[in-house]
Each structure stands twice: as structure tokens, then as C-alpha cells.
Amino acid sequence: MAKWGKFLSKESSLLRTSEIRDLLKLTEGKNVISLAGGLPDPSTFPAEDIKSITDYVLENFASRALQYSATAGIPELRKELVNLSNQRGISGITENNIFVTVGSQEALFMLFNLLVDPKDNVFVEMPSYLAALNILRARNPTFHGIPLTDQGPDLDAFENELKRLTANGEKIKLLYIIPTAQNPGGTTLSLDGRKRVLELASKYDFLIVEDDAYGFLVFDGDSPAPIKALDKEGRVIYTGTFSKILAPGFRLGWILADEEIIESVELYKQNVDLHTPSFTQFIAAEAIKRNVIQNNLPKVRQLYREKRDVMLQAIQEYFPKEARWSKPVGGMFVFAWLPNKIDTLNMLPKALEKGVAYVPGSSFYYDYSGRNTMRLNFSFPDKQKLVEGIKILSDVIKSELT
Numbered sequence: 001m002a003k004w005g006k007f008l009s010k011e012s013s014l015l016r017t018s019e020i021r022d023l024l025k026l027t028e029g030k031n032v033i034s035l036a037g038g039l040p041d042p043s044t045f046p047a048e049d050i051k052s053i054t055d056y057v058l059e060n061f062a063s064r065a066l067q068y069s070a071t072a073g074i075p076e077l078r079k080e081l082v083n084l085s086n087q088r089g090i091s092g093i094t095e096n097n098i099f100v101t102v103g104s105q106e107a108l109f110m111l112f113n114l115l116v117d118p119k120d121n122v123f124v125e126m127p128s129y130l131a132a133l134n135i136l137r138a139r140n141p142t143f144h145g146i147p148l149t150d151q152g153p154d155l156d157a158f159e160n161e162l163k164r165l166t167a168n169g170e171k172i173k174l175l176y177i178i179p180t181a182q183n184p185g186g187t188t189l190s191l192d193g194r195k196r197v198l199e200l201a202s203k204y205d206f207l208i209v210e211d212d213a214y215g216f217l218v219f220d221g222d223s224p225a226p227i228k229a230l231d232k233e234g235r236v237i238y239t240g241t242f243s244k245i246l247a248p249g250f251r252l253g254w255i256l257a258d259e260e261i262i263e264s265v266e267l268y269k270q271n272v273d274l275h276t277p278s279f280t281q282f283i284a285a286e287a288i289k290r291n292v293i294q295n296n297l298p299k300v301r302q303l304y305r306e307k308r309d310v311m312l313q314a315i316q317e318y319f320p321k322e323a324r325w326s327k328p329v330g331g332m333f334v335f336a337w338l339p340n341k342i343d344t345l346n347m348l349p350k351a352l353e354k355g356v357a358y359v360p361g362s363s364f365y366y367d368y369s370g371r372n373t374m375r376l377n378f379s380f381p382d383k384q385k386l387v388e389g390i391k392i393l394s395d396v397i398k399s400e401l402t
């Protein structure tokens, strides 16, 4: 970097490297149980269905599936995404409200780049999804955190901050929120809470970016309809992903928003990568059409429910009594709050040494607070490893406390 750094743009200095990723890289190939990742269990991938769909696509659509295609996505997939959104409780939309992206990560990247200027007032949950925070950090906004309670974001605290800012003559740009099976907090906001968030957006005139990455992955009770389903004004920009319901390797996600927003995203994406790969879009469209996703979901939910229970039981048994942790109704993660004395970032090398990895929670806080917290993944490791990993981790934590 010393040699070429002088050529880098000023803006690139705002890009955040993940020191944690670097640390975890050191564990590759070693005998470490990773509770750190966010990978789906590969046994949930409907590989046989994908195989037959791939043959079908090549036999019937090769000339289009292997060709360049429209920036907003192939019409077949946009149409099927209208159907999938309807199943998620969102009605009154057309293909023109849908925009296909390279994972929801690209969706968030384009949206935050389109919407956020330096110093803009941006609200995020505390904690929130680390990779979204990193995109926002590179925009240099003024962050405002909404503490997470067991019921989702603390909406009284949110409203108070909105009042305070407005009284100072400030404008609010947007709220980034993961209302269902939040990553990393595991919380789900109630229907009333969702209505209130929307009312606040209307009253204080800001946009909501609603990340519904885990909307189809709620395994206790029903998944509440997204905020987007309640949105009459078009204030909510919704992002979805195939990563947790089909295959993350496809790198497919989507934006659902007012047509005017979709048009701006289209301009942006022309500069980024012209369009999302045509081939995987054809496969995904056919997978929705053939109900592959809907037929597979009960199995995925069942497996993750079991794995969550295994992890929660192990935590209950082995973690020190002073700790508290989320009881997620969906998603892939448990979030834990340890006694204040513990700094999970400092503790990570010791845990790796003993053979277990986790993500220190501070990365999920826009201001890197939450030093006593950690995120634990239950979707990827097998059940035996989950228990073993929690046992080792508990010993590491306890030795920090003595």
C-alpha cells in the first residue's frame, strides 16, 4: 500500500477493512469450530431441482440465458418476484416496482450510494447488519442509533431523537431496518411497531430501507408482513435475497420500490455492472414458478429451528449466569450480551486458540460500542459442533471472568 496508496481516491479511505475477517482467515484449514460465519447449511440447497431446471433453461432459453440482458432484470424473474412478494403479503405492485440485483448486498450498496450524502441523518438499529453499516460508513453520514430491545428497535427512543433533530431544524434522510429475524439481534418487530415506524416516516418525512433477508426464514409462528406491505406512500424501499431461500452462490437479490426509485437504481447499475447475470436469473425464475423454493422452505425452517434449539440449550447449560442472549424466532444467529468486564474483540484470539470462532459484536454497532457482545451462527455447523463450540466458548468466557 505504501507504494501505490498515493493514487487512491480520498473516498476510498472511508472503506472499512474487516479486521475480524482477517483474523478469521488465519483459522482457515485449522481445527476451529466456526460460529462466526453466516452461511446457510448446504444440505438445504435444492441441488437436484437446480440441476433439472438448468437443463431446462439451456434447452429452451440458451440464446437469452447466455446473452446480455436488461439492467433491471429479465422480465420472467421480475414477474415471478411480484408473485413471491404477494406471498410475503405485499400487494398492488407490478414488475416495474422490481429490480434484480447481485445479492441484496449490491441492492444496499446502490441504494445508500444513491441516497446518502455526507452528514445526512441516518438511523440504524444498534446492533445492525455489519456489511450494511460498512457501506453507510463509506458515505460519511451522521449516524443515529436506535437501541434494540427484545421486541425490536426501541421506538420511543427513536421518536425522541426524531423530535430532537427536527426541533433543531434538521432533516432526516433514512432509516435502515431489518424488522424480521434481525441480523444480528434475532428480534422481530410487531405489526403495531411496523405501523408506528411507517407513521413516523410519514410524519418526519424520511425514507425506510427495509432489509427482509430473513423474511421467509421465520420458524416460530408466522412471519409478520414486511413494513412494505403497509406502505401506501411508497416510502419504503424493500430489499430481498435468494441467498437464504435458494442458494447464496447465485448472488441474486432484488429491490422492490416506487418506480421513480427503480429508475434511479437502473441508472446507477448501468455504471456498476450493466446487469445481473442472465443465467442465474432464468434458473431462479423457474425455481419460483415450479414452487421449488416454497416446497423447500419447510425443510429449511425445520432444520434451523432444531439447530437454534441445540445452540440455545447449550448456551443455557454452559454460559455464565450473568450473560443474556437473544431467543431468535428465525434467521441464523443468536446474539449474546456478556458481563461488561468482557471485551469480545480482545477475547477472540484466545477463543481461536482454544478452537472456536465468533464475531465480536462491536462490528454491528455503527460506533463500535457493544464491546461485551458477540454474534453466534447456528445455521452452518452441525449439531454436535454447535454444542462443542459453545462448550469451548463458555470455558473461554469463564476464564475471562475469574
Ligand code: PMP
Pocket (backbone or CB within 6 Å): 038, 102, 103, 104, 105, 106, 129, 178, 183, 211, 213, 240, 241, 242, 243, 248, 252, 253
Ligand atoms: N442483509 C442481511 C441482514 C444479511 O444478513 C445479509 C447476508 N448475510 C445480506 C443482507 C446480504 O446477503 P446477500 O448479498 O447474499 O443477499
